[in-house]
Amino acid sequence: MAKIPRPGQPVRGSRSGSAIMALLDLLGRRWAMGVLWTLNERGPSTFRDLEAACETISPAVLNTRLKELREAGLVAKRDDGYAATPLGEEIHACLLPLSRSAKKWDRQLRSARETS
Template identity: 65%
Template sequence: MTKIPYPGKPVRGSKSGAPIMALFDLLGRRWAMGVLWTLRENEPCTFRELQDKCETISPAVLNQRIKELRLAQLIERSPDGYVSTSLGKELYDQLVPLGAWAKEWAKELPDPESGDT
């Protein structure tokens, strides 16, 4: 059976059980964010369409992420393919400002090629 990080339980990187840590554990899994982003911007998508849009994702990894994200109630299967749930859409909307912050943060960091640290 597929397991997902669960608030209130120890997760990868944290024994606190804090809900944010469970979310970070889930979203930190390979391709989890890519699947969420792709569905939010291109929904609905069949398995094959989702695989094509994610380009380098293997069918096994995509299948695993779909199972986990469905268990987490962030995506669901519709008659036309996979779609974001209302929770998944809300999460996406919350992550957009974080993405904008990350772009500004990246501008502040020294260029790793320049040798400056």
């Protein structure tokens, strides 16, 4: 199995391994959040569908991220492909407000550039 960050163990940014820091460490890995986000937005997807949806992801990175996300309990392998688990869906729902704020931030930066 892939080695994933775990609460209670040292992770990036936290010697104590607080649960939020372990989750952010996992989601901060290249393409991890993108894969979870894509599965939540598109629904169950085969490996090839995910690879196409994520555009620039390599098969090796996708395979590694899927293994990590499965081990973490955020993604499951089903007959119709990979899908977010209920916990993966809950985390996606928690990220939606952050996504809205990121879009607002982008608009503010663009506006500031246009006025300067």
